Amino acid sequence: MFRAAVRLSVSGVRSLTRTQPGCQALLASRGYSHGKQETDEEFDARWVTYFNKPDIDAWELRKGMNTLVCYDLVPEPKILEAALRACRRLNDLASAIRILEAVKDKAGPHKDIYPYVIQELKPVLEELGISTPEELGIDKL
Amino acid sequence: MFHLAAGRVGSLAAKRATAALSTSSARMMASHGHGTGDTHPPFHQQQLLVSALDKLRQDDRKRFRQVSTAVDMSKPLYTDSVDVPLPDRPYKEVLTDADKSLKQKEKGPWNQLSKEEKLALYRLKFLKTYPEMRHSTPEWKTVLGVAFFFLGLTGFVVWWQKVYVFPKRPRTFEGDWPEKQLKRMLDMRINPVQGISSKWDYEKGQWK
Numbered sequence: 638m639f640r641a642a643v644r645l646s647v648s649g650v651r652s653l654t655r656t657q658p659g660c661q662a663l664l665a666s667r668g669y670s671h672g673k674q675e676t677d678e679e680f681d682a683r684w685v686t687y688f689n690k691p692d693i694d695a696w697e698l699r700k701g702m703n704t705l706v707c708y709d710l711v712p713e714p715k716i717l718e719a720a721l722r723a724c725r726r727l728n729d730l731a732s733a734i735r736i737l738e739a740v741k742d743k744a745g746p747h748k749d750i751y752p753y754v755i756q757e758l759k760p761v762l763e764e765l766g767i768s769t770p771e772e773l774g775i776d777k778l
Numbered sequence: 779m780f781h782l783a784a785g786r787v788g789s790l791a792a793k794r795a796t797a798a799l800s801t802s803s804a805r806m807m808a809s810h811g812h813g814t815g816d817t818h819p820p821f822h823q824q825q826l827l828v829s830a831l832d833k834l835r836q837d838d839r840k841r842f843r844q845v846s847t848a849v850d851m852s853k854p855l856y857t858d859s860v861d862v863p864l865p866d867r868p869y870k871e872v873l874t875d876a877d878k879s880l881k882q883k884e885k886g887p888w889n890q891l892s893k894e895e896k897l898a899l900y901r902l903k904f905l906k907t908y909p910e911m912r913h914s915t916p917e918w919k920t921v922l923g924v925a926f927f928f929l930g931l932t933g934f935v936v937w938w939q940k941v942y943v944f945p946k947r948p949r950t951f952e953g954d955w956p957e958k959q960l961k962r963m964l965d966m967r968i969n970p971v972q973g974i975s976s977k978w979d980y981e982k983g984q985w986k
Contacts, residue, residue: 698864699864699865699866702863702864703861703862703863703864706861706862706863707861725888728884728885729884729903730884730888730891730896730899730900731868731899731900731902731903731904732864732903734896734900735863735864735900735903735904736863736864738863738907738908739860739863739908741908742860742908742912765888766887766888766889766890766891767888768893768896770907770908772893773893773896773897773900774897775897775900775907775909776907776909777909778909778910778913
């Protein structure tokens with residue numbers, strides 16, 4: 638299913654077919670009593686594929702991120718890595734920093750999630766040259 | 779004064795040639811054949827009203843044009859929201875030359891950007907950071923204070939009413955009247971099953 642999605646997304650076809658895996662999974666993740674329930678791995682893979690689209694555009698990045706933060710979860714580091722790399726392709730450092738801020742905010746009272754995510758993302762952050770909000774001093778007022 | 783209205787009135791007259799005009803002078807005007815472009819139409823009440831309204835509408839439009847620019851709601855707006863990390867448009871869309879050159883530098887490796895430059899890029903795109911968005915204001919103190927002030931004011935008003943407005947208390951509250959009233963109720967056996975008389979012990983002459 639993913640390979641088909643990737644092929645379609647590479648061709649840049651803005652059609653229902655590309656978004657369909659998303660729609661199906663959205664329904665499944667709502668937890669209906671019937672139908673196949675999407676596993677965590679499938680969810681992660683779907684979002685990684687979404688952000689890994691080589692010619693992703695700014696709107697799709699915004700839409701993806703804004704949708705992702707609406708879910709009751711903190712995204713896995715591999716999804717965030719894909720999103721950060723998408724920011725790099727779009728030459729958008731500000732959005733990359735914003736994504737890190739959003740992750741910290743999503744963790745809410747669970748203060749140990751964000752440091753773990755940053756630790757996992759350290760190689761990517763160093764490779765792409767993304768500073769964390771703490772390094773820039775914007776984590777405080 | 780009627781220059782602007784003249785052409786319009788003239789065409790109005792032409793259009794309304796067949797329409798019922800109430801006064802004879804109007805009918806006379808129509809029959810005189812005042813077509814478009816006649817510079818001095820005769821004084822007529824309907825024309826006066828129409829042209830005056832036109833002028834007023836034009837004045838309104840001129841006045842509104844001088845009012846400060848409204849937000850163009852047909853374009854994407856910038857919003858700071860913790861639920862929407864990436865708003866529909868960047869905060870600053872009009873960039874200075876320095877900003878533009880910074881944007882060019884952004885296209886290269888980000889390792890080469892200094893901390894200040896990275897911060898500048900962030901502030902170009904976003905107005906508030908997440909902590910700034912989440913920061914509470916002391917507005918609640920003002921709200922509570924004003925609410926209490928008006929409650930106090932109401933209390934003052936009620937006291938004034940007590941002194942200057944309310945009539946005297948009925949005499950049924952003074953002296954031994956309430957006591958005598960109660961005795962009368964008990965003698966009449968008011969509410970003897972579950973009410974007041976049921977609480978009175980008639981043999982012992984006291985409350986149960």
